[in-house]
C-alpha cells in the first residue's frame with residue numbers, strides 16, 4: 001500500500017513515497033534551499049528568473065538529500081506536449097545544468113536503468129509517476145491540462161509496455177502534489193476541451209457560474225490511467241494542493257507566474 005511521508009535531510013524537506021522496494025520516488029518542497037523571495041528557498045527551476053547559481057546549488061542540495069547524484073539527472077524540456085522518451089545511461093546528466101540540454105520536445109521519460117534519476121519540474125501541473133517493480137521500469141510524466149487531455153499518462157504506460165515488456169496490471173501509479181480541485185478554476189475553452197475528450201465530466205468539472213468551473217486534474221489523470229489498464233487500487237492520489245500549501249509549495253497560479261519550481265524525481269535503486 002502506497003503512502004507519502006514528509007522527510008528531511010540536511011534541512012531539505014521532501015515528500016517521499018513509501019511502499020516500493022527497488023524504487024525511490026520523491027517530490028521536493030520549497031524548504032531548505034538558498035534562493036530568496038519570491039523564489040525562497042529551494043527553487044529547482046532554471047527558467048524562472050531566479051539566480052542561476054542559487055538554482056544549481058539548490059539542485060545539488062536536493063539531489064544529495066534524496067540520495068542521487070545531480071550529474072546523473074535526466075530532465076526533459078517540458079513543452080506541454082504528450083511525447084514520452086525512453087532514456088538510457090547515455091542520457092545521464094541531460095539538462096542538469098542547462099535547460100537547453102534537456103531531452104527536447106518531451107514531457108515524459110521512461111527508463112529501465114538503475115541509478116538513473118528522471119527529474120521533471122512543477123509549479124501546479126501534475127506529476128505522474130509509474131512503477132513496475134517486477135522489471136523494474138519507471139516513468140515520470142508532466143501533465144498540465146494540455147498534457148492531461150492529450151493523455152500523456154497513458155503514453156507513459158504504453159511506452160513501458162512496448163519498450164520494457166511491462167504489463168498494465170503490475171504498474172503502480174502516483175499522482176503527485178499539484179493544483180487541486182479546490183483551487184483550479186478554468187474557463188470555457190478548457191471546459192470544452194475536457195468535455196470533448198472525456199465525455200461525461202461530472203466527476204471532473206464543478207461549475208462556478210457562467211463560463212467557469214473548478215477542474216479536478218487528479219481525477220482526470222486517474223481516468224486516463226484506468227483507461228490505459230491501470231486498476232483503481234494501483235492509483236495513488238497524493239491529494240496535496242500546491243496552491244493551498246504556500247509553506248510547502250510554489251504555485252504558478254497563486255504567485256501569478258513569478259515563482260519557483262519543485263522537482264519530481266524517480267529512480268530505480270537496484
Ligand SMILES: [Zn+2]
Pocket residue numbers: 179180181182183241242243244
Ligand atoms: Zn487548493
